[in-house]
Amino acid sequence: MYPAEIVNPMKAELVEAGFSELLDANAVDAALAEEGTSVVVLNSVCGCAAGSMRPGVKASLENAKLPSKLLTAFAGFDVEAVERVRKHTLPYPPSSPAVALFKDGKLVHMVERHH
Template sequence: MDFNFFMNDVVQQARKDMQSAGYQELLSPEEVDEALKADGTTLVMINSVCGCAGGIARPAAAYMANYDKKPDRLVTVFAGQDKEATARAREYFTGYAPSSPSFALLKDGEIKMMVERFEIEGHEPIQVVQKLEQAFDEYCK
């Protein structure tokens, strides 16, 4: 089996999972700036190809797209794939080390909370959902 073919398939499925859940892919630094500087609330899901992204983070992200209170925008960047867009998004996450998968909630361009990889890996999707629900309840309409 060709490893690159396999990885492309995994990457495409990971992208499709987020698009199907209603997240807008940000592919360039300019798209990141436009989304993250906008007024209101934005959830950024830092996607990746690791198992905890596929088994925990993406299912939690999909669930949150249907939560009663939700951000004005649901967006995603793909670590290791869309490197410039991911690097730009991480510039907004002041005080947090690069982490993927992860979630960041911003309000009016300012980081309000982060769910880092260590809070995802080894946990159940419901535990990630509960952290996101608390943040949505606090910061979203």
């Protein structure tokens, strides 16, 4: 698990952009059980998260049409929440960073790290 002093500024980058944190399995299940569209971002300490994923996700919010919910969990820190998100994103293998789009709780698109 990464130290909070390293992770918190990276988490704050998405929270300040309007994302809600998923901190445990119950929060993941509750958020994805709601109707509507949800984007779940699996954040990470890696360079591809800092250089591409977080800036790209924030830029994607500059649109008239947005998902109902913007959600995030941090790999290597929000361990329980990330594990549960990964169960919801099967059959895709674990990937971080990653961005998953859900509609009414069903996975409709996944952008893995290597994309």
